[in-house]
Amino acid sequence: MTPPLHLSLAGQAVDVLREQVLTGEIPPGSRVNEVEVAQKLGISRGPLREAIRHLASEGLLRLVPHRGAFVPAADADEVKALFELRTALECAAAELAASRRTDVDLVRLQEVCAESRANYRAGQPFPYRLDLAFHQTLIDAARSPRIAEQVRLVQQRVVLLRSALEDDPPHQHASMDDHDELVLAIADGDAAGASTVMRRHLSRVCAQMLTSLNH
Amino acid sequence: MTPPLHLSLAGQAVDVLREQVLTGEIPPGSRVNEVEVAQKLGISRGPLREAIRHLASEGLLRLVPHRGAFVPAADADEVKALFELRTALECAAAELAASRRTDVDLVRLQEVCAESRANYRAGQPFPYRLDLAFHQTLIDAARSPRIAEQVRLVQQRVVLLRSALEDDPPHQHASMDDHDELVLAIADGDAAGASTVMRRHLSRVCAQMLTSLNH
DNA sequence: AAACTGCCAACTGTCGACAGTTGACAACGC
């Protein structure tokens, strides 16, 4: 019994639109015209409206009555508020991961860290893909479905605000150090330590986003 | 026709449906028939579908492709997972409240506690209304809009699962003690203490829900 | 020129109808 891999038009529209919003193909601040996008996707306005509402509930769009849906623009206060939420969730995830992790989880985390190091030594910048992979692996190790769900949504909103992020080698290096330290704490089953490191890590990332936002 | 149509039909449907789901008027496990409910509300299926999708994003309904929307039934694993999320959020809120609270916030918290005590001494059971009011006042004192938003959604889902909750005087007394202790920690600006008390409090509430679920 | 007013195009909100899928029931074969 394979779950219907055939997604509804609304579901497909959600995926396409989410991609376009996150990649900046639909730039922050711009409006989403229902008839225009519906024609472009080859569907009617009904499913598209449901897709727009869904993305709005994920925080990727902002709904204004009778005016339409807008892509929220990066804003300092929004970044701070969002990182307070992210910190609450990921610190809890780090604690749970430290106490629930299996050896397989540990190997996966170490692999991601090793790949990041190798990539960095090869002279390439720390790809955001690997950063996401690390945090993803960590919340999987926490084995808390509802927390994982929320973390995914928050990280998505961070990606959206990340358009104004610039490459900063020192910051990237510090992030990799944080990740390594996190793995150590999780390996030791040190919940409090993992939480502390995660808080410091996210604090650093948040600060970096705020500074690059002011440029 | 409503002369001042301030809210869209979909928005009105969201409010009505949410009320019906939370009060159990639409019992857990039952299905929401689109045509039936649409006729009962006097609207067409379009706005109702948007309302259903919205409530699903809040976790008050569960969508099954080609089958419709169901009210999720209380389940032990779900309760545990939900309380892990709630604990992560409200502990963070308690910490923030301890460091950001104003004197007005403190007075409000004390007022809610005092009202609970008076109510209890009058021989009446600790109304859930006051419990909600306390947690609401606390997250307001935390001044973190994104966290507050998520806490509201989680508490709503707890209300939904709460149908199987029975009155338990000892538990109510312990809850009020926890609240008082929380206020003391927040008054002292003791973030770590507030977080610890909150964690113990929610752990107790979760355990109580789990036991009354098995009866 | 600035401000006000009425009009208009564009867009969202809403509706009724059609098409595709699902689960159940009945008829059939073993």
Add this chain to the structure above:
DNA sequence: GCGTTGTCAACTGTCGACAGTTGGCAGTTT
């Protein structure tokens, strides 16, 4: 009797069209 298969009603997914609202623009007034 039990399992299989064909049929069907009910419901969700989708569409095109209509109605109401919004913001802007032209024309008018002071």
